[in-house]
Amino acid sequence: MALTGLQLIRQREQQIKSNDHSDDVYIDALLAGAKGKIAETLKYFRDHYAVDGVLSVSEMRSNVNNDDYELWQDFIQRYGPRLMKDEAASYRLKSAKQQAGIDREHLLGSMVAISIAYAALGVNDYNGQTLMNEAIQSMRFQNKFMRTRGNMPQDTSELVETGAIKLINAATQGLSIEDRVWLRTDALRDQVTATFDRAFQVGLDDAYYQSHLFKESSKSNNSASKHFKSANGYLANSLLRDKKAGVAALAGAIVAEQNSLNVGYWYNVEDGHVCEQCIQLTNASPYSSHDIPGAPHNGCRCFVVYYKI
Numbered sequence: 540m541a542l543t544g545l546q547l548i549r550q551r552e553q554q555i556k557s558n559d560h561s562d563d564v565y566i567d568a569l570l571a572g573a574k575g576k577i578a579e580t581l582k583y584f585r586d587h588y589a590v591d592g593v594l595s596v597s598e599m600r601s602n603v604n605n606d607d608y609e610l611w612q613d614f615i616q617r618y619g620p621r622l623m624k625d626e627a628a629s630y631r632l633k634s635a636k637q638q639a640g641i642d643r644e645h646l647l648g649s650m651v652a653i654s655i656a657y658a659a660l661g662v663n664d665y666n667g668q669t670l671m672n673e674a675i676q677s678m679r680f681q682n683k684f685m686r687t688r689g690n691m692p693q694d695t696s697e698l699v700e701t702g703a704i705k706l707i708n709a710a711t712q713g714l715s716i717e718d719r720v721w722l723r724t725d726a727l728r729d730q731v732t733a734t735f736d737r738a739f740q741v742g743l744d745d746a747y748y749q750s751h752l753f754k755e756s757s758k759s760n761n762s763a764s765k766h767f768k769s770a771n772g773y774l775a776n777s778l779l780r781d782k783k784a785g786v787a788a789l790a791g792a793i794v795a796e797q798n799s800l801n802v803g804y805w806y807n808v809e810d811g812h813v814c815e816q817c818i819q820l821t822n823a824s825p826y827s828s829h830d831i832p833g834a835p836h837n838g839c840r841c842f843v844v845y846y847k848i
């Protein structure tokens with residue numbers, strides 16, 4: 540049985556929420572992979588060089604030995620080929636290689652950098668796919684909605700795809716979404732490296748490890764977990780979400796334009812987290828297709844349903 544217009548709208552709301560959730564989970568998993576690898580690497584240094592259970596700066600500022608070098612070689616073999624295929628990533632690989640031989644602390648820093656660059660590459664790949672997917676889902680929703688009103692939609696898939704690619708790669712204030720992913724993950728790398736450096740300065744023992752470095756839900760700047768969590772929040776909830784809203788809006792506008800749909804109704808996702816601004820925009824509907832308001836705030840996941848009247 541064909542869905543009614545209202546059912547389609549409810550379905551789209553669910554889709555938007557479920558996509559947001561998947562993004563959170565996926566990006567979190569990518570960063571968790573890097574965090575796990577980094578924790579494992581740090582553990583290697585603790586297991587080998589802690590004196591009376593304490594890993595301190597003097598051991599970490601010592602020369603790299605053969606065992607350390609082998610660990611590094613494994614790292615490069617595992618991550619290098621993938622990183623070399625991307626310009627931004629290979630630049631980071633190169634910098635990591637340049638500092639790796641200085642001492643153990645720099646070697647660890649290089650492995651932190653490589654693990655995080657690898658996660659950043661994954662985030663960029665994922666963003667590209669999920670943004671295109673969002674554009675297509677938004678187009679399909681408008682098309683289906685037209686059919687519930689007895690109208691036959693034009694095929695806009697090519698226009699939507701080209702428009703989406705352009706928007707995905709577009710720079711705002713000189714930076715594309717990819718650039719922003721790199722900037723944020725470079726900051727994460729520096730933050731994590733700084734937490735390790737502080738740990739070595741005070742002496743990294745078990746208590747420090749548990750109660751500072753890898754303590755979940757810590758608010759302390761000495762917690763690597765906190766920095767990972769905050770990067771995840773930005774990448775999934777802010778950066779990607781805004782861009783998704785942008786491509787979804789673009790796809791809707793293309794369908795409206797190509798099918799001469801002249802009005803748009805504003806819908807919010809009705810989940811109890813909708814803000815006053817978005818409720819007002821909903822209540823003030825419909826709008827002329829040429830006069831659709833922009834997203835009123837970061838992370839807005841409202842959507843517009845186009846009609847012909």
Ligand SMILES: [Zn+2]
Nearest residue numbers: 817839840841
């Ligand atoms: Zn909104």
